[in-house]
Amino acid sequence: MKFKWNAVVIALLLAVAAPVSALPENGLKFVETADGRQSARTRELVQWTHSRLVFEKTLKRVAVGQESTMQVEVLGANEVLALAKKVGRTSIMVWYTDGSSETFLFSVVEDLSVLRRALSDIHPNIRIQLAPDRAALVLRGKVPTVDYRMAAESAARNYLDVGLGGSRGNVDVLMQSAGGTLFLDELCEMDLNLQAKLLRFLQTGTFxxxxxxxxxxxxxxxxxxxxxxxxREVGEGRFREDLYYRLNVIPVQLPPLRERGADIMLLAEHFLAEKTKANDKHFRGFTPEVKSMIMQHDWPGNIRELQNVIENVVVINDGELVSVEMMPSLAPVLSKAPAKPAAVVPSNSVPSFGSVSSPTGAGMQGIRPLWIVEKEAIEYAIEQCGDNIPLAAACLGVSASTIYRKKKSWDSGGQG
Incomplete structure (x- = not known):
């Protein structure tokens, strides 16, 4: 089964001007582009290339509407040299010695020859064309499977975003966030190379x-x-330690849904009301059994899982109260009725530092020097982290260099 693009549009982060239809102009004999081609109907010039405009009549004066887009220079009696500088549109006004004048509308476009060859390598049927109504590209052509389409779209996006100007999407985000707040989700998924760039930006504020x-x-x-x-990501080498400390200024720990207590039911009721209204249903609450199921479930998918479960119930069923039969995915929870035990820390899970019964007297023997307490805490953290010092340092909230320095001092008989 062959897949056919139905005008799949890839928006350009680099503004590509739409083609301009030729107007009935009599004075322009032809346009010779940088590749040597001559045509009387050419109105698209590739950025940063020179083109020669040859006219039928003798020129008196030439002017360009947008000098930032195109630069022109009269070469002779009827020739003009045009340099396409910036992507966009501009007009060229020409005055002839016979007293007449004409205006020509030109577009300056990106050089897409490399992209065209790359798409042809993916599949020879794939072609691109400029959209006639907006700054966009259209991928067309029949391909055997959707994999070819995805590969072509990925190649086009990567080329337009990076190859022609360099991460303009990221630059635009930084510029638009100036004076405000930028939210970075799934931070630990960031590539190490991008982490280095982010760290440099955080330190200097420049890019x-x-x-x-x-x-x-x-x-x-x-x-x-x-x-x-x-x-843990730092300890396992997937996240930069220096970036971790640069970002970890005001950490906020958001507890998982299973630890939210009564908030779980508040969220469940909110999602039920929201999905009921969106699907024109009549639910107004949960049965006591369902409330128990919701409170006992672990919710490994957190709020997204809760939202999806409620939406599934509302879409498939109808009624006033959500019953156990409507939530088969949570039914096994009822067989796990015993309450979740509170977390218990084993007595031998942390080093014992002694106790003090009074500021003076017999209890004083329980006090030990602070450097010994610190040493035992660090050694315990290193042991629990499998001798991974960077991970232990991250867990203790200190730098790995601090632990290395203290260990060196302890090994030489010092106190850190």
Whole structure:
């Protein structure tokens, strides 16, 4: 079964001007583009290339509407050299010696030849064309499977976002967030190379486009979120230690849904009312058995899982109260009726530091020097982390260099 694009549009982060239809102009004999082709109907010039415009009549004066888009220079009696500088549209006004004048509308577009060859390598039937009504590209052509389409779209996005100007989407986000807050979700999923760039930006507040020389500045507040343990990611080498400490200024621990207590039912009732209204149903609450199921469930998927379970119930069923029969996925919870035991810390799970019964007298023998207490705590953390010092340091809230320095001092008989 062949897959056919139905005008799949990839929006350009680099503004690509739509083609301009040729107007009935008599004075322009032809346009010779940088590749040597000559045509009287060419109105698209590739950025940063020269083109030669040859006219039928003798020129008196030439002017360009947007000098930032195109630069023109009269070469002779009837020739003009045009340099396409910036993507966009501009008009060229021409005055002839016979007193007449004409206006020509040109577009400056990106050079997409490399992208076209890349798409052809994916599949020879794939082609791109400029959308006639907006700054966008359209992928067309029949391909054997959807995998070819996904590969082509990925290649086009990567080329347009990075190859022609360099991470403009990221740059735009930083510029738009200036003076405000930027939220980075799933922080621990970030590539190590991108982590280094983020760290550099956090330290200096400056950044540059890939391949660009201009240094840009943005003063923003960073808020991050992750469902992983950043300290463990640091210890296992998947997250930069210096970036971890740079971001870990005001940590906020959000407890999982199973630890929210009464909030679980508040959220469940909220989602039930929301989904009931959206699906035009009549639910108004839960039976006592269902409330017990909801409170006892572990909810490993947190709020998303709760929301999806409620939506599934509302879409498939109807009634006024949600019953056990409507929630078969949570029914096994009823067989686990015993309440969840409170967490118990074994007596030997942490080092014993002695006790003090009074500031003076016999109880004083229970007090030990602080450096010994610190040493035992660090050694215990290293043991629990499988001798992974960076991970132990992250868990203790200190830098790995601090632990290495103290260990060196202890090994030489010092007190850290």
């Amino acid at each position: 540059s486009r890939v391949g660009g020389q201009t240094v840009l500045h943005s003063d923003i507040r960073i808020v991050c979120a992750t469902n992983r343990d950043p300290a």
